[in-house]
Amino acid sequence: MGASNPVDAWHLSDDPKVTIAAENIRLRYTVQRSERRSPLRRSSRSSVTGPVLRGVSLAAREGEMVGLVGLNGSGKSSLLRVLAGLQPATSGTVVASAQPQLLGVSAALVPDLSGEDNIWLGTLAMGMSPDDAYFAKERIEQLAGLGDAIRQPMRTYSSGMGARLRFAISVAADPEILMIDEALATGDASFGERSKEAMHDLITRAGTVFLVSHAAKTIEEMCTRALWLDRGLLVADGPAEEVAALYRYYAHSLAQNKTDAAAGAIARAQDSFPPIALGAEEQ
Numbered sequence: 170m171g172a173s174n175p176v177d178a179w180h181l182s183d184d185p186k187v188t189i190a191a192e193n194i195r196l197r198y199t200v201q202r203s204e205r206r207s208p209l210r211r212s213s214r215s216s217v218t219g220p221v222l223r224g225v226s227l228a229a230r231e232g233e234m235v236g237l238v239g240l241n242g243s244g245k246s247s248l249l250r251v252l253a254g255l256q257p258a259t260s261g262t263v264v265a266s267a268q269p270q271l272l273g274v275s276a277a278l279v280p281d282l283s284g285e286d287n288i289w290l291g292t293l294a295m296g297m298s299p300d301d302a303y304f305a306k307e308r309i310e311q312l313a314g315l316g317d318a319i320r321q322p323m324r325t326y327s328s329g330m331g332a333r334l335r336f337a338i339s340v341a342a343d344p345e346i347l348m349i350d351e352a353l354a355t356g357d358a359s360f361g362e363r364s365k366e367a368m369h370d371l372i373t374r375a376g377t378v379f380l381v382s383h384a385a386k387t388i389e390e391m392c393t394r395a396l397w398l399d400r401g402l403l404v405a406d407g408p409a410e411e412v413a414a415l416y417r418y419y420a421h422s423l424a425q426n427k428t429d430a431a432a433g434a435i436a437r438a439q440d441s442f443p444p445i446a447l448g449a450e451e452q
């Protein structure tokens with residue numbers, strides 16, 4: 170670990186253990202856009218980029234359940250993907266005590282293999298021993314509830330069936346750092362109750378949990394701490410109940426076009442719960 174490791178640079182104590190730290194994460198996506206100025210002209214291609222994360226710094230510890238709140242497009246999923254190592258940041262540093270697992274996404278499955286074979290592949294790829302994978306297999310099959318289709322190639326599955334299998338595989342693990350993007354962890358109604366229970370079990374076993382949810386209430390109820398992202402900036406990092414309540418008031422005010430009240434809520438959150446080290450805003 171070099172001097173750029175935020176855990177060292179910020180002189181953070183390791184009690185409870187810091188499981189993941191990120192310093193000054195910046196992210197820009199480059200998107201190819203094709204432009205056709207008139208129907209008679211050939212289209213030209215140009216690329217557009219925009220800052221998605223603008224200097225996000227944070228550290229999380231064992232036993233914490235960290236919620237991410239923010240409007241659509243504020244960068245919550247992108248931040249999870251960067252922290253999980255699934256999306257390289259444009260700049261900045263992430264250090265983690267173990268490979269974070271993004272629920273339902275980290276398991277890379279093979280469409281030509283059957284569901285059953287993918288269970289083997291997924292569990293071994295998540296670092297389970299062959300013995301643990303063997304014992305987990307039945308539990309996974311039951312939770313996925315795909316019946317005989319489990320012996321069919323995964324490419325024959327509907328997207329919902331694939332999502333169920335991926336979800337069932339990922340909740341069988343014992344991750345030290347678990348990330349849940351609620352938008353990705355859904356199933357149909359019959360799957361809903363069982364998946365909720367399995368997720369609850371998993372959360373109790375995990376060390377540090379990050380949760381993205383559009384319901385501020387879920388964050389208030391489930392999390393110990395909340396991060397508020399606004400257009401790629403981390404504006405607040407504090408106790409889940411207080412941060413989520415201010416965010417709720419902010420979103421409600423915006424929906425009613427009360428922009429002064431919304432600005433007041435964000436300013437109060439920034440003053441009361443400043444993040445560990447705000448990066449300078451990208452120009």
Ligand SMILES: Nc1ncnc2c1ncn2[C@@H]1O[C@H](COP(=O)(O)OP(=O)(O)OP(=O)(O)O)[C@@H](O)[C@H]1O
Pocket residue numbers: 198199200221239240241242243244245246247248352
């Ligand atoms: N693969 C991508 N390529 C280009 N732009 C992207 C990509 N993924 C996300 N973005 C853009 O990055 C910004 C942040 O998106 P992100 O999905 O991280 O936000 P979010 O807060 O999770 O949103 P939501 O609440 O709607 O799920 C958005 O403007 C989005 O359009």
